[in-house]
Amino acid sequence: MTDTLTAGRIMPAPLIPEEDPNAGPILRVDRVGKDYPTKSGALTVLEPTSFTMQTSELVSIVGPSGCGKSTLLHIVGGLVEPTSGSVYLDGVEVHEPSRERGMVFQAYTLFPWRTVYQNVQFGLEMRGLPRKGRERIADKFLEAVGLSDFKNHYPKQLSGGMRQRVAIARALANAPRILLMDEPFGALDAQTRAVMQDLVLDIRRRERITTLFITHDIDEAVYLSDRIFVMTARPGHIKAEIHVPFGPDRSDALRNAPEFLEIRKQVHELLYEEGKAVVDAEIASGSKK
Numbered sequence: 001m002t003d004t005l006t007a008g009r010i011m012p013a014p015l016i017p018e019e020d021p022n023a024g025p026i027l028r029v030d031r032v033g034k035d036y037p038t039k040s041g042a043l044t045v046l047e048p049t050s051f052t053m054q055t056s057e058l059v060s061i062v063g064p065s066g067c068g069k070s071t072l073l074h075i076v077g078g079l080v081e082p083t084s085g086s087v088y089l090d091g092v093e094v095h096e097p098s099r100e101r102g103m104v105f106q107a108y109t110l111f112p113w114r115t116v117y118q119n120v121q122f123g124l125e126m127r128g129l130p131r132k133g134r135e136r137i138a139d140k141f142l143e144a145v146g147l148s149d150f151k152n153h154y155p156k157q158l159s160g161g162m163r164q165r166v167a168i169a170r171a172l173a174n175a176p177r178i179l180l181m182d183e184p185f186g187a188l189d190a191q192t193r194a195v196m197q198d199l200v201l202d203i204r205r206r207e208r209i210t211t212l213f214i215t216h217d218i219d220e221a222v223y224l225s226d227r228i229f230v231m232t233a234r235p236g237h238i239k240a241e242i243h244v245p246f247g248p249d250r251s252d253a254l255r256n257a258p259e260f261l262e263i264r265k266q267v268h269e270l271l272y273e274e275g276k277a278v279v280d281a282e283i284a285s286g287s288k289k
């Protein structure tokens with residue numbers, strides 16, 4: 001069950017997530033659980049987990065290593081089948097990957113043999129769009145990520161931050177209903193990461209894209225999100241839901257605001273408890289060997 005932290009107060013979690021009755025959720029994750037088969041039996045990674053997202057919301061998931069964050073995102077993306085429960089996008093149950101769910105991963109996933117321009121057009125080509133239409137869309141999103149001048153470059157000629165910009169442009173070019181980002185900036189240095197975070201905010205303002213974002217970085221979660229889900233150690237479930245009341249217009253100065261630092265502290269404390277549980281369990285299992 002999820003507790004809700006509103007401006008510093010932890011509220012009991014509703015059994016059924018609250019919804020705006022006028023604007024139905026774009027995404028509904030309904031009691032999704034996952035066991036992986038292992039040599040020593042089923043490993044429960046995710047306990048039944050439920051939440052909804054409204055259009056243009058940005059929700060981050062944070063939690064200790066191995067708590068099932070990626071598994072949950074992959075289930076939403078249709079890459080992994082849940083053991084129990086269902087995911088609905090626009091009311092339609094998810095069973096396989098689709099262009100409606102654009103994915104951006106930490107590992108650079110561009111095709112090395114294709115130029116930036118060709119990478120961004122890949123999904124459009126697969127859908128059989130004519131060249132002029134493809135190029136118009138690719139131009140729009142390359143401009144949005146600030147890479148118009150690099151369209152004839154190959155991935156190996158780009159920095160890590162630039163490659164992730166291409167990956168974002170490629171995902172957006174397919175006009176997804178939701179963007180699923182799995183630690184997309186985890187491999188980048190702090191300065192590049194901050195710039196990429198502003199890019200995410202900028203794209204969200206312009207495109208009103210709904211985004212589910214996984215990160216280990218508490219600052220990143222607070223800076224980007226409308227809500228943050230904090231997960232427990234494995235088997236993971238959502239332990240607390242934190243509302244971040246800063247609206248879509250944010251800038252770097254926010255990072256030093258007392259309200260920002262207060263939410264950061266709350267997330268840190270919730271996560272610290274879970275991290276400690278993981279380390280204590282590791283020490284306990286080590287001492288039994």
Ligand SMILES: Nc1ncnc2c1ncn2[C@@H]1O[C@H](COP(=O)(O)OP(=O)(O)OP(=O)(O)O)[C@@H](O)[C@H]1O
Nearest residue numbers: 036037043045063064065066067068069070071072
């Ligand atoms: N295909 C699989 N088969 C068996 N176990 C798996 C499989 N995929 C993931 N796991 C295990 O499930 C657990 C959760 O993995 P997952 O990658 O979802 O966690 P995570 O919270 O994203 O971790 P991290 O923060 O370290 O990336 C881990 O213990 C992982 O080893």
